[in-house]
Amino acid sequence: MIINFLFAAIKAGCPLLFGTTGEIMTEKSGNLNLGVEGMMFMGAFVSFYTAYKTDSLALALLAAFGTGVLAAMIYALLTVSLMANQNVTGLALSIFGAGYAKFFGESMISKAGGSPKLSESFIKSISEQPLPLLGDIPVLGKLLFSHNPLVYISIIIAVICTIYMSRTRAGLNMRAVGESAAAADAAGINVYAVKYIHICLGGGICALGGAYLSLINGGGIWNNSNVVNGQGWIAVALVIFAAWNPAKAIFGSLVFGAFSVLQFYVPRNIIELPNAFYVMLPFLITTLILIITSMKKTKKGVQPAGCGINYFREER
Amino acid sequence: MKDNAHSIKEPLMRVVKKAELGYTKTALLSLLGLAIAIAAGGAFILIIGHNPTDIYWSILQGAWRSKLAASGTIKIAIPLLIASLGITPAFKMKFWNIGAEGQIIMGGIFATYFALFWAHLPHYLLLLVMFLAGMLGGGLWGLLPAYFKTKFGTNETLFTLMLNYIALYMIKYLTEGPWRDPSSSGFPKIASFDKNARLDLIFGVHAGWLIALILTLVMFIYLKYSKQGYEISVVGESVNTARYAGMNVKKIVMRTMFISGAICGMAGMIQVSGAAHTLGDGVAGGVGFTAIIVAWLARLNPLIILIVTMFFAILEKGSSVMQSSYGLSQSVSSILQGIILFTILGMDFFTRYRIVFRKVRKKL
Numbered sequence: 001m002i003i004n005f006l007f008a009a010i011k012a013g014c015p016l017l018f019g020t021t022g023e024i025m026t027e028k029s030g031n032l033n034l035g036v037e038g039m040m041f042m043g044a045f046v047s048f049y050t051a052y053k054t055d056s057l058a059l060a061l062l063a064a065f066g067t068g069v070l071a072a073m074i075y076a077l078l079t080v081s082l083m084a085n086q087n088v089t090g091l092a093l094s095i096f097g098a099g100y101a102k103f104f105g106e107s108m109i110s111k112a113g114g115s116p117k118l119s120e121s122f123i124k125s126i127s128e129q130p131l132p133l134l135g136d137i138p139v140l141g142k143l144l145f146s147h148n149p150l151v152y153i154s155i156i157i158a159v160i161c162t163i164y165m166s167r168t169r170a171g172l173n174m175r176a177v178g179e180s181a182a183a184a185d186a187a188g189i190n191v192y193a194v195k196y197i198h199i200c201l202g203g204g205i206c207a208l209g210g211a212y213l214s215l216i217n218g219g220g221i222w223n224n225s226n227v228v229n230g231q232g233w234i235a236v237a238l239v240i241f242a243a244w245n246p247a248k249a250i251f252g253s254l255v256f257g258a259f260s261v262l263q264f265y266v267p268r269n270i271i272e273l274p275n276a277f278y279v280m281l282p283f284l285i286t287t288l289i290l291i292i293t294s295m296k297k298t299k300k301g302v303q304p305a306g307c308g309i310n311y312f313r314e315e316r
Numbered sequence: 317m318k319d320n321a322h323s324i325k326e327p328l329m330r331v332v333k334k335a336e337l338g339y340t341k342t343a344l345l346s347l348l349g350l351a352i353a354i355a356a357g358g359a360f361i362l363i364i365g366h367n368p369t370d371i372y373w374s375i376l377q378g379a380w381r382s383k384l385a386a387s388g389t390i391k392i393a394i395p396l397l398i399a400s401l402g403i404t405p406a407f408k409m410k411f412w413n414i415g416a417e418g419q420i421i422m423g424g425i426f427a428t429y430f431a432l433f434w435a436h437l438p439h440y441l442l443l444l445v446m447f448l449a450g451m452l453g454g455g456l457w458g459l460l461p462a463y464f465k466t467k468f469g470t471n472e473t474l475f476t477l478m479l480n481y482i483a484l485y486m487i488k489y490l491t492e493g494p495w496r497d498p499s500s501s502g503f504p505k506i507a508s509f510d511k512n513a514r515l516d517l518i519f520g521v522h523a524g525w526l527i528a529l530i531l532t533l534v535m536f537i538y539l540k541y542s543k544q545g546y547e548i549s550v551v552g553e554s555v556n557t558a559r560y561a562g563m564n565v566k567k568i569v570m571r572t573m574f575i576s577g578a579i580c581g582m583a584g585m586i587q588v589s590g591a592a593h594t595l596g597d598g599v600a601g602g603v604g605f606t607a608i609i610v611a612w613l614a615r616l617n618p619l620i621i622l623i624v625t626m627f628f629a630i631l632e633k634g635s636s637v638m639q640s641s642y643g644l645s646q647s648v649s650s651i652l653q654g655i656i657l658f659t660i661l662g663m664d665f666f667t668r669y670r671i672v673f674r675k676v677r678k679k680l
Contacts, residue, residue: 032473034414074658082665087412087473088612091605092657099650106645233477240474276489283481290478294470303471308412314333 003143005258005265010143010151013257015040015217017154018209019235020242020249021161026072026202028165028244029195030178030306031079034090036206037232038097039071043207044214044227045101048118049108051215052222055122057149064211065204071097072203073196080195083310094232105224118220126150126215150212157205161246174198178304181311191311209235237286243293243301256282329673342667346615349663353656360655366642374641375634375649385633387521391591393629394524395420395583399607400614400621401528401535402579405572406458407608408539408616409552413573415461415476416580417604418483419454423581424588425486426453428506428595431513431588432495439512446513446585454581455574457483462573466566480604487597495595506595515590522590529622531579536618548572580604613660628653 019036026033047064051057075093078084108116126148130136134145165171176184177194185191214227238256242249259282263275293302337345358368379389399416406413427450434442457479464470490496490506497507515522539545547568550558558565583603588595610628614620635649 034477078658078661082662083669084661084664085612087414088609089658089661091414091609092654092661095602095606095609095650096654096658099647099652099654102647103645103651106647110643233481236474237478237481240478274489274493276485276492279488280482280485283478283485287475287478287482290475291464291468291470294464294468297468303474308473312331312333314331 001265003139005261006143006254007146008261008265009254009258010147011216011257012260013253013255014151014154015209015212015231016235016238016256017158017249017253018212019206019232020238020253021154021158021246022068022202022205022207022209023235023239024202024242024244024246024249025161025174025198025205027239027307028178028304029174029198029202030181030304030309030311031076031195031199032086032090032303032308033072033075033093033199033202034087034236035071035075035093035097035203035232036235037228037230038094038100039068039203039206040210040213040228040232040235041097041101042067042071043210045105045108045210046207047211048116048214048218048222049104051118051122052108052116055119057122057125057215060215061150061153061208061211064207068204068207068210069200070203071207072200075203076196076199079310080192080199083312086308086310098228101227102224105222105227108222109224115221118215123220148216150208150216153208154212155250157208158246158250161205165246175304178306181306181309185311185313195311206232206235234282237283240290240303241282241286243289244303245301327674329671331669332672334668334670337667342615345663345667349660349667350656352663353659356659357652357655360651364644366644371638371642371648374637375631378634378637378641379630381637383520389629389633390521390525392632393625394522394528394590395587395603396607396610396628397528397622397625398524398531398583398586399580399603400610400625401531401618402454402576402583403607403611404535404576404616404618404621405539405545405548406576407611409548409569409572411462411465411569411573411576412473413458413461413476413576414473414608415458415479415577415604416607417600417602418476418480419457419577419580420584420587420600420604421480421483421487422457422577423450423454423584424595424599425483425490425584426450426581427585428490428495428509428588431509432507435510435512437512442513443515443589446589447582450581450585451578452581454584455578458573458575458577458580459570462570466569484597484600487595487599490595491597509589509593513589514593515586522586524586524590527582527586531582532618532622535579539616539618544568544571580607609657613657 019040023033023036043064046067047060050063051060071093075089078089079086128146128148130141130146135141165175173184173189174194177189177191181191209231210228213231214222218227234256238249238252242252259278262278361368361371378385380386399420403413403416427446430442430446430449434445437445461472461475461479464475465472492504495506496504515524518526539548547563550561550563551565551568555565584599587599592599606628610624611621614624631653632649635646638644638646638648
């Protein structure tokens with residue numbers, strides 16, 4: 001029972017982990033992109049369509065990643081080069097992305113003459129299978145090594161991003177840009193290149209979260225009404241919960257995932273709480289964290305100082 | 317070490333801030349931006365294989381094709397207009413209130429309480445109470461992040477974003493729990509309001525439109541001609557200037573956010589009482605987010621907000637004919653909105669900055 005619960009929590013948390021890792025990359029380079037929801041929508045559609053047409057998981061994921069990069073490029077062009085307001089641009093991207101997925105999703109449905117379905121062989125390729133050897137370990141084998149391939153990819157990406165951010169020169173440069181673009185510029189870092197690269201990478205990773213939602217959660221059928229359903233916004237919240245650290249995001253997405261499925265696992269005869277409480281709890285905790293960190297005036301685990309501010313060289 | 321030492325490395329092009337443009341020049345550039353944006357949307361329509369002028373024309377017609385459609389267009393515009401006006405003072409103060417969505421919901425919740433449990437009050441008294449309750453609910457929901465921002469410097473963008481969700485799940489709680497309509501079997505929902513708690517119709521559309529129009533004027537005057545409006549502008553330009561001038565910045569921020577939230581709450585009350593006649597989790601339905609875009613595109617000018625709102629409402633309502641006339645998804649409106657927004661946001665650059673290219677140097 002508990003193992004089933006944790007297993008479900010990991011599954012539910014995985015798309016959030018993609019979104020959160022992507023948004024951390026973006027925010028750490030000094031840009032608050034509120035378009036996560038939109039990029040996830042676009043990734044969801046493009047990956048589904050590619051899988052539907054080619055039956056290849058690798059191509060589907062690549063297509064989603066590429067779409068996320070392109071979407072984030074629009075955002076980067078507008079906010080970094082053209083210095084448009086970041087909040088407004090991100091919101092516009094969210095609206096655009098949702099419209100994009102629904103529009104092309106509907107034309108895909110009308111072309112297929114019904115709900116398009118992924119092939120059996122493709123569904124098998126993304127199904128949950130125990131890894132050889134590791135999957136045979138009792139308890140842990142089921143819990144950690146019997147997932148669909150995207151779960152591992154999300155964790156690998158989060159780990160790579162953590163190492164990249166904290167252990168490499170490029171990662172250090174990125175954090176410098178995020179904290180103070182002017183200082184980084186004076187130190188000889190190409191601020192614009194750093195921002196573009198990380199916004200685009202972040203967008204690509206976010207879009208993979210969308211791919212998870214349409215390929216895995218959709219059960220092989222395209223859901224045109226609301227495939228992403230606010231997960232992108234939850235990812236933005238999770239960034240705070242994870243204190244802008246992808247490694248903590250792994251844990252954080254597990255917690256958020258756990259709360260989203262908790263209502264199905266809590267024994268009703270012992271604890272009787274309204275369902276809404278469980279889904280609300282992550283947001284309450286995030287808000288409290290936000291307040292507490294600001295009260296303590298800590299410099300660790302808070303939003304990068306330059307986040308949300310566009311860098312204009314001649315104004316510093 | 318010949319002439320290299322003297323020549324300074326100059327980038328090919330660089331960006332320079334423009335002096336503040338005059339009113340007409342800004343207006344002209346904005347119109348040009350809009351034209352280019354519409355052309356960009358047209359390019360998209362062309363790519364998907366349709367005639368842009370046909371599509372735009374049917375959107376325009378579709379929004380006003382019948383009395384029912386026209387009232388639908390106005391019904392879309394009402395909450396959008398009010399919420400945009402609500403966001404405006406906050407954004408003018410550079411307080412990034414992303415929480416209109418939650419403030420609308422809280423306004424809806426507070427108003428619904430009276431609609432459900434005080435429905436026996438005289439009609440206009442009940443409406444007034446609901447109206448004030450809605451404003452109080454939204455206002456408090458706006459005050460909360462303002463309080464923490466002024467007291468501890470808590471990031472308001474993220475805080476208001478979180479409050480949206482807390483408010484949304486509060487509706488879920490009320491729907492499934494204490495306010496659940498006992499007479500409805502199956503999917504839990506809140507009972508429809510008594511006739512007594514519904515906004516009256518004026519010319520076939522609920523009275524919200526009149527409230528919204530009055531509010532537009534009031535907000536215009538408030539921001540432009542009142543002392544408080546002036547204080548908002550100063551705080552928005554520079555907190556330090558405001559402080560040196562002896563303004564109580566904390567008080568201004570909290571007061572403005574209360575007003576901002578209260579107006580959004582008003583939109584929530586009008587939605588539940590005028591449009592939905594009940595409280596559901598779609599009461600805000602993304603209006604709080606779209607409102608931010610509307611307010612920003614209108615450069616936080618209430619009168620222009622009215623125009624931009626109508627533009628958005630027509631685009632949204634008119635797109636509903638796309639399915640029957642062209643076999644296109646209604647979501648084409650979201651895509652067009654996105655493209656138009658991107659273009660206008662990008663074009664805005666040229667009203668604020670200009671690009672200077674490297675001059676060709678003469679060899680000495």
